[in-house]
Amino acid sequence: MQAARFMVEGHSGGMDATFVQMGVIAAAYLVAVAATPIASWIVGQGRSVGRDEGLDGMRGAAAVAVVGCHLNQYMCAFLGYTNPFIGDHLGILAVQLFFALTGYLFTDRAIIGRIDPFAFYVNRMRRILPLYVFVVITALAIALSYSWKTVAPLDHTLREALSVLAFGLWKSDELWFRGINMLSLVGIAWTLSYE
Incomplete structure (x- = not known):
């Protein structure tokens, strides 16, 4: 049905x-x-x-x-x-x-x-973090390619980039980078790296 x-x-x-x-x-x-x-x-x-x-x-x-x-x-x-x-x-x-x-x-x-609990967590970090960092950098590159005409102070852009990078460690309801809602990019990216 x-x-x-x-x-x-x-x-x-x-x-x-x-x-x-x-x-x-x-x-x-x-x-x-x-x-x-x-x-x-x-x-x-x-x-x-x-x-x-x-x-x-x-x-x-x-x-x-x-x-x-x-x-x-x-x-x-x-x-x-x-x-x-x-x-x-x-x-x-x-x-x-x-x-x-x-x-x-x-x-x-x-x-x-x-x-071994220590080895367990080290192995998890070795598996997840490299891919996570890769997909976040890719998402930031995509966002930069769409917002290259946007003028923003460098310190503000760096703070937003660090916020996007930290998204997988503590999630938030809003995530912006240079005027682009990054949840649509990083949400799926975090899923990919986590899975």
Whole structure:
């Protein structure tokens, strides 16, 4: 029933919206598969002994589905589709799967005494921070390219840039850089780096 209602609500036809959503999600997976070797090389991580690669792979697939869900929402809004039904449901399922698998893996490691809290947090920072900084710098570059005609004092621009960089550490309801609302750029960027 919900799917039938979605088909009626689509901008120029339900089938168009369905194909757009399936294409966005498929593109997210293709990019993830292509970027995996590069990301492993940047982070310097090879195969770890004792890791359950199947479950880690399922967590990775769920994380990509969440990113695909967010990209799908932006794409549907951009194209004028009123209900990103497929992507939203895939995202909800992926979040539940990701956290269930993560909880299982960490509990299993904690029970057998294989979690070193210091190493755990260092590894998380090594994985998340480089990508986060990269996407924030990319978002700032995009904003600068759109606002290059805007005249603003350098100290004000630097304060706004630092605010954008710190957004992932403490979130705020408003985030501006040179007159551009950065939540639309950094919101998805933080999701990408976090996932």
